[in-house]
Structures are given as structure tokens and as C-alpha cells.
Amino acid sequence: MKDISTLKDLLIEQLRELYNAEKQQYDTLVGLSNTYISSYLDQAIKKHIGETEVHINELERIFHELDVPSFGEQSQAMLGLISEYNDIVERSTDQEIRDAAIIALVQYMEHFEIAGYGTVHAYAEELGLDDIAAKLLFILKEEKRFDERLTQIALMHINKKAKSPIIF
Ligand SMILES: [Fe+2]
Secondary structure, eight states: OOOOOSHHHHHHHHHHHHHHHHHHHHHHHHHHTTSOOOHHHHHHHHHHHHHHHHHHHHHHHHHHHHTOOOOOOOOHHHHHHHHHHHHHHHHOOSHHHHHHHHHHHHHHHHHHHHHHHHHHHHHHHHTTOHHHHHHHHHHHHHHHHHHHHHHHHIIIIIHHHHHSOOOO
């Protein structure tokens, strides 16, 4: 692997990590579709699947602007989060507990992305890559908005139901 010797190298490396993480998140969200019962969760996740497609396209435009390939390796960090929390979702026997576990899984993925986009946005600004910084800020804001929506859904709807699940 190539050495990372400049801030721009570090930016590119982390953009690749985020690009692969987005693709893994996309597959995970699509895989989760229709496995939950909350209509709020359904709406929020489906909206974010569309946003994730946009994020992937934006990142491809950024690689094009930087004139570097995107590379195709998986993000081991994202993979770890997904397999860890997917296991928890799968072991949740009650549907309402399962919805709460799905929110946890999705929020862990979101927080990973929020940390990553915050970092690359700061690097792009520091390097004077204004157009790229603007694109990254746009993505960062969408990730934060989705995360806040999930918190709202968990607090207003899901956690209470998970506390007293309906037993069939
Ligand atoms: Fe995203």
C-alpha cells in the first residue's frame, strides 16, 4: 500500500473508506427493508436509502475532481459494526425489540459516517478544496439529520413499545 505522506493523501484515504462504507451501508439498509414494523422507521430508512445513493454519486464526483481512483476494498470498520449489530438484530425474537435493535445498528453506522465526514470536510477546507468541502458538508448534514430523526423515532415510538412488547 502507498505511503500516506500529505494531508491530501490522508483525505483521499479516508474518502475511500467512506465510499466503501456508504456502499456497505446501502446494502445493509436495503437488506433491512420490510423487516421492521414501525412505519416511522420504514419511512426514515427508505428516505435514507435514496440519500445514500446520492452520497455515493457525490463521492464518485469528488474522486473524479481529485483525479484519483475510488478503489473497491471493503471498510473493515463498517463491516465490523454491521456484523456485530446484525447479530443482535437477528437474535431479537420480539418484533418491537427488533425495531429498537435495528435503530441501534443504523445509528452506529451513522455515527461512524458522521465522524468520517466531519474529518474529511475539515481536511478539504484546510486544503482550500472549496467545492469538495461544500459537497462533504452537504453529505455530513444529511447524515446528521437522519441520525436526529432516528433518535426522535426511538424516543417517541420504538423504545416505549420495546419496553412492553406485545406478546402473541
Ligand atoms: Fe451516508
